[in-house]
Amino acid sequence: MNNVEKLYNNLESIENLPAFPQIALEVTYLLRKESTSAKNLYDLIQKDPVLVSQILKTANSPFYGLHEKVSSLVHAINLLGFVQIENIVIASALLSTMKKFPVGRRFNTNQFLDHSFGCGITAKIISNILNFNTGGLEFSAGVIHDIGKVILDLYDQEDFDKILNFAYKNNKSFYESEKVLFGITHCDLAKKLLKKWSLPEDLIDAVVNHHSPKKAKNQIMASIISVADLLTYSEGIGFGGNYSKFLMEDQEGWKIITSNIEVSKKIDLALFTFKLFEQIDEAKKSYFKELH
Structure with missing residues (x-):
């Protein structure tokens, strides 16, 4: 073990x-x-x-x-x-x-929060534009989606570094790297933590399955978090340990979202980017001031 x-x-x-x-x-x-x-x-x-x-x-x-x-x-x-x-x-x-949480030696809390809140904001933008009926907790799910990485950094820093190094050397995502190296992922750790915290099941479902939306009870919700995570990464908002290159059109979450919208509703990535940067600045004023 x-x-x-x-x-x-x-x-x-x-x-x-x-x-x-x-x-x-x-x-x-x-x-x-x-x-x-x-x-x-x-x-x-x-x-x-x-x-x-x-x-x-x-x-x-x-x-x-x-x-x-x-x-x-x-x-x-x-x-x-x-x-x-x-x-x-x-x-x-x-x-x-x-x-x-005690401060980890290697994990940059500010960068983690930038990525987390960027994901939450992007998820909210996606949900607002497409008007999916998902319960409205996309922002919270986006904010908390990578909490398992914090646990890994705090309590197993050596393996956390191994995952980051493997991802960097092999142009992989953090998720892909931990699956290859250890089998257990930050999503598994998040599931245990969020259940211990007694958070709502629909929130846990989206967080745990944001890398595998097809497994989620609410596939649309998990897909929104998945796409928001990728968009935040691609725009350089914070850092979540991802070094992979990808085409959005090939991603599972993107395919689920686009298969559930009318053809007339086009997803404008340029518009997303504009709103993302605009709203991340406002979110920092509201949330990040106390932390940075």
């Missing part, structure tokens, strides 16, 4: 593995109940002033492009809706959790 397999098998017993913020878990649980009202959500979130502040700051940023100032939590909930509030809560929780 190699060290990556040992890490996978023992992940749940790691003592210094940070827990996901309780308030975020309570929000996601509450929003899975059909009977939940705006007042229920308000009563829960208002107990955490820091989270309220983050929601208001994000709601008032150009990232959401609202035409009126959001002045209160009630206003934010009514204007943004449950799904976007959940997106903000999960993204904010990820940032606060990342701060609790």
